Amino acid sequence: MKKTLFSMASILLLSITSNAQEVEFEEYDLDNGLHVILHQDNNAPVVTTAVMYHVGGKDREDGQTGFAHFFEHLLFEGTENIENGKWFEMVSSNGGTNNANTSQDRTYYYEVFPSNNLELGLWMESERMLHPIIKQGGVDTQNEVVKEERRLRYDNSPYGQFLFAISEQLFQNHPYKDPNVGYMEDLDAASLEDFKAYFDKYYKPSNAALVVAGDIDIAETKKMIEDYFGPIPSGPKLERTYPTEAPITEAKRTQFYDSNIQVPAILTAYRTPGYGDRDTYVLNMISSYLSDGKSSKLYKKMVDEQKQALQIGAINLEQEDYGMYIIYGLPLGENTLEGLLEGMETEIAALRDNLISESDFQKLQNKAESNFVNSNASVEGIASTLATNYMLYDDTNLINTEIDIYRSITREEIKEVANKYLKPNQRVEVEYLPKKEDK
Incomplete structure (x- = not known):
């Protein structure tokens, strides 16, 4: 009897996945190199606007670790047209939610809005990309935020350094050997010019992908994307190489x-x-x-x-x-x-x-x-x-x-x-x- 039930469950699951609706999308590049992906789903009046930058913890120079994670926080400080400290208030007052996260390989920012606020989401992400305010005051504020996060999630959390304990042994040369959050002494030692140079290098259209998914009209969305992101300069070509690791042959x-x-x-x-x-x-x-x-x-x-x-x-x-x-x-x-x-x-x-x-x-x-x-x-x-x-x-x-x-x-x-x-x-x-x- 158990075998019969197991087989029936397997057949049912296979039937569901075999007939699962394909996720339709359209993708293209703007002239400045920004890759755009659009997914239309008009079943609910919500839309997600998201930008993924191809920059993470591994993108660093010696003595300058943790910059990508730091920018995950810093780029919520404000822009030339969004007052300092008002980003989250602007999102929530318009019925939305937002967040960001950073891995060793990429940084991801996103907003979820009622679909009638699609243009707001696109404008905010274009503001973040085009002209964020990177000043010493914001750097100092976010430095304390990152330190507190490190204390709570890593330094003072039971087993919080599991991953670092492993990565520093698995990697001798590749930057994966360092924690994604970086070392606090590196952030303390960094100058304002170091942070500005890092932004200019990595946070540009040709190193990013924009995704708009949800209750959208494709033609209208394309026009708004061109209006808000099209004028952003592409920036210089990004060259990157990472050290390789020799095989592990002895425990x-x-x-x-x-x-x-x-x-x-x-x-x-x-x-x-x-x-x-x-x-x-x-x-x-x-x-x-x-x-x-x-x-x-x-x-x-x-x-x-x-x-x-x-x-x-x-x-x-x-x-x-x-x-x-x-x-x-x-x-x-x-x-x-x-x-x-x-x-x-x-x-x-x-x-x-x-x-x-x-x-x-x-x-x-x-x-x-x-x-x-x-x-x-x-x-x-x-x-x-x-x-x-x-x-x-x-x-x-x-x-x-x-x-x-x-x-x-x-x-x-x-x-x-x-x-x-x-x-x-x-x-x-x-x-x-x-x-x-x-x-």
Whole structure:
């Protein structure tokens, strides 16, 4: 009976995804290089205006880390036509919401407005791009904001430096070795001219994508975009190169201390390919197999059955140049970090040595189908996906075709990729420990 129900659920999910409406969009470039993506959905009177800049934490010089994240905050200060401190008030008073976020590879700003305020959203983003106010007062204010964010989210948050503890070991040359938020001493030392030069270099039409999604008229929207963004100068051509990393051929063990924790953790990480590589999709499926839900292999064995771990997980962290495949665990009771590491390796070794079962493979396919449907469930989500697919994958239409990649992955491929990237000699191991008391 269970098999029958499982098969019926699989057929139903396949039917839903097979008939899911394709996300239609139009894309083109302005003369200044700004890439524009339009998606019309008139089902609800809302519209998302979003700009993604191809600049993130990795875009820095030595001694000038954290600038992209800093600008995520600074570019809300105001412009020549938006009074200092009035950005959020202007959005909310017109029925909208807005936010921004920065990764190592890109920065994303967006507003969600009632559709009759589309022009306002476009004007505000063009203001941000064309002539923001970058003055010492705003720099000083946002410097304190960033410091407080770092204290809350990283320095004083339990396990808040997990990612940095790994990245500084996985990367010796590439700027991924430094935290996205940067080092506070770099921001303190930066001059106003340093910040202005950074803006002039990266925040320009030819290094950005504009997405407008929702209740729009295409022709009217194109005219407004041309009016507001067309006159913005393209700026000089951007040249960038990033150092490469030699393959990891021998396991490296290190320790990292965090004064905010009482329970230690063991972290293992492997360097993996960047966005768009087929193997990254396989690694996503491996993460789902190992730790997505209570029936996943790591959770069921080490948390549920053997009571070894308080928490366990596997994450495929995708990035543009290199990815990071991370497995972590917190021991339960008297269990040791070494015991957790052995348990993790046992499950990874099983992936390297054997094909996963047909039933487990079908569950992975079903999860991929479900995630695909959910990712396109809102106009706001569609806007983000369109921008990301264009900027980091160089294929905007992945919003419609990415599921076909997951459908084409085989059990044999999962085994092959595990052998390619997840070997003991290709990883770093970090003991994440409570900080010792100073005597």
